[in-house]
Amino acid sequence: MKLRLRRAGGFAIVSTLALAAPALGRAAAIPFAAVAAAAVFGIREGRLFELFARPGDHEEGQLGGLAGFALAAAGLALFATIPSVPMPPEVFAAAVLVVAFGNLGQQFVRESTSDEILRVAGFLGAGFLAATAAQVAVTVQAGKPVDLPLAAFLAAVAALIAGLLRSVLYERDDPLVILSVGFVLWLFASLATDIAAPTMAFALGVTAGLGYISYALETASVPGMLTGVLLGLLTVVLGGFGWFAALIAFFSIGGLASKYRYEEKAARGVAQEDGGARGTGNVLANSAVALVAVVGAAAVEQLPVSTEIFALVFAGAVATAMSDTLSSEVGGLFDSPRLVTTLRPVAPGTDGAVSPQGTLAGTAGALLVAGIAAVGMPLGDPTVGGLAVAAGGVLGTVVDSLLGATMEGGRVGNQTVNLLATLSGALVAVTIGTVV
Numbered sequence: 001m002k003l004r005l006r007r008a009g010g011f012a013i014v015s016t017l018a019l020a021a022p023a024l025g026r027a028a029a030i031p032f033a034a035v036a037a038a039a040v041f042g043i044r045e046g047r048l049f050e051l052f053a054r055p056g057d058h059e060e061g062q063l064g065g066l067a068g069f070a071l072a073a074a075g076l077a078l079f080a081t082i083p084s085v086p087m088p089p090e091v092f093a094a095a096v097l098v099v100a101f102g103n104l105g106q107q108f109v110r111e112s113t114s115d116e117i118l119r120v121a122g123f124l125g126a127g128f129l130a131a132t133a134a135q136v137a138v139t140v141q142a143g144k145p146v147d148l149p150l151a152a153f154l155a156a157v158a159a160l161i162a163g164l165l166r167s168v169l170y171e172r173d174d175p176l177v178i179l180s181v182g183f184v185l186w187l188f189a190s191l192a193t194d195i196a197a198p199t200m201a202f203a204l205g206v207t208a209g210l211g212y213i214s215y216a217l218e219t220a221s222v223p224g225m226l227t228g229v230l231l232g233l234l235t236v237v238l239g240g241f242g243w244f245a246a247l248i249a250f251f252s253i254g255g256l257a258s259k260y261r262y263e264e265k266a267a268r269g270v271a272q273e274d275g276g277a278r279g280t281g282n283v284l285a286n287s288a289v290a291l292v293a294v295v296g297a298a299a300v301e302q303l304p305v306s307t308e309i310f311a312l313v314f315a316g317a318v319a320t321a322m323s324d325t326l327s328s329e330v331g332g333l334f335d336s337p338r339l340v341t342t343l344r345p346v347a348p349g350t351d352g353a354v355s356p357q358g359t360l361a362g363t364a365g366a367l368l369v370a371g372i373a374a375v376g377m378p379l380g381d382p383t384v385g386g387l388a389v390a391a392g393g394v395l396g397t398v399v400d401s402l403l404g405a406t407m408e409g410g411r412v413g414n415q416t417v418n419l420l421a422t423l424s425g426a427l428v429a430v431t432i433g434t435v436v
Contacts, residue, residue, distance in 0.1 A: 002107075002111060004110070005107045005108060007051060007052060007054070007107075008103045008104040008106075008108075009104055010051045011052070011066070011069060011100045011104075012103075012104045012130075014032075014035055014100070015073070015096045015097045015099070015100035015101065016097070017031040017035070017073070018032075018073060018077070018092060018097060018134065019093055019097075019134060019137050019138060019141075021077065021080060021081075021089040021092055021093060022141040022142045023141065025081060026081045026082070027081075028077040028080060028089070028092070029073075029074040029077035029078050029081070030074075033070070033071075035066065035067075035070040036066075036067045036070035039052070039062065039066040039070060040062050040063070040064075040067045041062075044061060044062070052065065053065075054172065065172060065174075068172070068174070068175040069100075069178070071175065072174070072175030072176075072179055073096045073178060075179065076092055076096065076178060076182045079092070079182070079186075080092035087182065087186045088186070088189055089142065090134065090138040090139050090154075091154065091185045091186055091189050092182060093135065093137070093138045094134045094135050094155060094158050094181075095131075095158060095178055095181040095185055096134075096182075097130040098127040098130060098131040098134075098158040098159055098162050098181060099127070099162050099166075099178050100130075101127055101130030102123040102124070102127025102130070102159060102163065103123065104126055105123055105124075105125055105126020106119050106123035106126070107122075108122060108126070109121070109122030110122070116222055117212075117215055120167065120222055120226070123166070124160065124163050127155075127162055127163065128155045128158075128159040131154070131155035131158045131159060132148075132151050132152055132155040135151040136148075136151060139151075148197070149195040149197045149199070150189075150193070150195050152200050153192055153195055153203075153233075154185050154189060154192075156203075156204060156233055157184070157230065157234070160226055160233065161180065161181050161184055162177050162181050163226055164226040164227060164280065165177045165180060167222055167226065168223055168280065187295075188234075188238075191238060191298040191299055192237055192238060192298065195237055199236065199237065200237070202236065203236040203237055204233070206232075206236075207232040207233045207236070210228075210229070210232065210251070211226070211228060211232075212225075214228060214251070214252075214255055217259065218259070219255030219256065219258060219259055220255065220279075220283070221279045223279055223280040224279045224282065224283050227280045227284060227287075228251055228283055231247065231283070231290075232244060232247060232248060232251070234291065234294060235247050235290075238294050238295060238297065239294040239297055240376075240377075242372070242373070242375065242376020243297075243311075243314060243376070243377055245376055246314070246315055246369050246372045246373050246376070247287070247290065247318055249322070249368060249372055250286070250321050250322045250325070250365075250369065253325075253365065254321070254322060254325040254326070254329075257325055257326055257329040260330075261333060264333060265329075265333060282415065282418075285415035285416070285418040285419045285422075286324075286325070286418050286419075286422060287317075287318075287422075288419060288422070289313065289314075289317035289419070289423050289426050290313075290314045290317045290321075290422070292313075293313040293426070294310070294314055296310045296313075297310035297311065297314070307378050308379060308380045308385075308433070308434075311377045311378050311379050311385075312385065312388060312389065312392075312426070312429045312430045312433040312434070313429065313430055314377070314426075315373035315379065315385075315389040315392075315429060316388070316389050316392030316393065316396065316422075316426040316427070316428060316429025316430065317396075317422040317423070317425055317426040318369050318373075318393075318422075319365070319366045319369040319370055319373075319390065319392055319393025320366070320392060320393045320396030320397060320421055320422045320424070320425025320426070321418070321422050321425075322365035322368065322369050322393065323362035323363065323365045323366040323369075323393040323394060323396065323397040323425075324362065324396070324397045325365070326358075326361040326362045326365040327358035327359060327361055327362030327365075327397055329361075330362075331348075331353075331355040331357055331358020331359070331361070331362075332348055332349060332358070333357070334348070334357045334358070335348065336355070337350065337353035337354060337355040337358070338354060338355070339352050339353055339354075340353070340354050340398070340401040340404075340405050341406065351405060352403075352405020352406070353401075353405075354401050362394070363394055365393070366389070366392075366394050367390050367393075369393060370386045370387070370390035370393065371386060373385065373386060373389050374386030374389070380433065384432075384433060384436050385433050387432070387436075388428075388429045388430075388436070389429050389433075391428055391432055392425040392427075392428040392429030392430075392432070393429075395424070396421050396422060396425020397421065397425070399420070399421050399425070400418065400420075400421035403420060403421065
């Protein structure tokens with residue numbers, strides 16, 4: 001075995017100390033603290049040092065990578081034992097094992113291929129299986145019934161978040177990944193309490209399949225694909241099939257619109273960067289408001305807000321994202337756009353420029369999302385709710401154009417403008433949907 005694979009195996013073995021959390025109780029952090037102490041003060045040379053040493057560790061003369069990993073796990077263990085409402089031990093175990101075993105799976109695949117998507121798949125697959133097994137093992141130790149759909153959901157979320165963070169960070173940042181995964185899982189463990197097995201199977205299969213298709217068609221980068229799959233999974237499980245249909249309509253149609261006549265748009269200087277492949281920043285800028293809405297809907301029993309409000313926010317934000325994307329991608333193919341603030345002719349691609357063709361395409365996109373939402377989401381009165389969503393999508397795109405003409409290009413970038421536009425569309429949809 002190569003050095004990277006052996007080292008990943010060593011970290012995976014250390015991570016299994018988290019499985020002892022139910023038996024150790026408040027002492028769950030001690031094994032990891034002991035490993036960290038040994039990494040810093042005890043292991044200076046020899047075969048064990050060589051097993052765990054990362055490139056910089058030889059210069060420092062101590063196992064900094066192992067120490068950081070163990071300290072992060074120890075810190076997370078404290079949250080699983082000390083607070084009055086502690087982190088569930090199965091969440092703690094899943095967060096630690098998903099990173100270590102995910103890396104082991106990635107290094108195993110790396111031995112035979114340099115294909116990025118296959119290496120990411122190795123991380124996700126091994127991390128998912130390890131996180132699921134960890135939750136089952138800890139739950140059985142605690143004498144509680146195993147909820148396999150919930151365990152699979154949390155394991156999938158853990159693997160996707162860890163994979164996403166590791167795709168934009170470095171291996172030395174694994175302590176940050178462990179802590180981030182742990183706290184996010186803690187939140188979702190409190191929200192997703194009743195998941196049907198068929199729903200979970202659908203969510204895993206469809207989101208994974210659509211994610212791969214988006215990568216294969218080059219409509220999303222690897223981080224963008226992981227972000228989209230994560231958002232899709234959360235939307236299916238926490239929202240429902242209607243919510244997912246609206247979101248996936250935007251992802252699929254918006255992605256294809258970016259690739260439509262791409263060479264022509266590139267020649268005109270109005271094409272999406274990176275060959276039309278959308279990254280994490282772009283996906284989150286267009287979907288962050290919708291994500292907050294679906295999480296809010298899942299927590300509605302703990303909030304003084306109705307599900308209808310969150311549904312309107314979600315649909316209004318997605319309708320705006322769809323409308324804005326189509327208006328930009330279609331409108332950029334036509335000459336003589338006009339600046340939205342003055343209506344004077346400007347060059348294609350100018351921030352804040354609008355065209356009749358782009359406006360028509362954007363309106364059609366908003367109406368499509370509104371129709372899906374009216375049929376499949378709890379908007380109250382379907383007709384009023386659908387019209388509210390359509391209005392939110394169109395007016396949100398107008399806000400995007402206004403911000404583009406007046407603010408974009410300086411300190412405010414395109415992604416910030418997209419975020420503010422989707423928020424505006426959501427507010428318009430809620431206002432109309434609740435007042436009318």
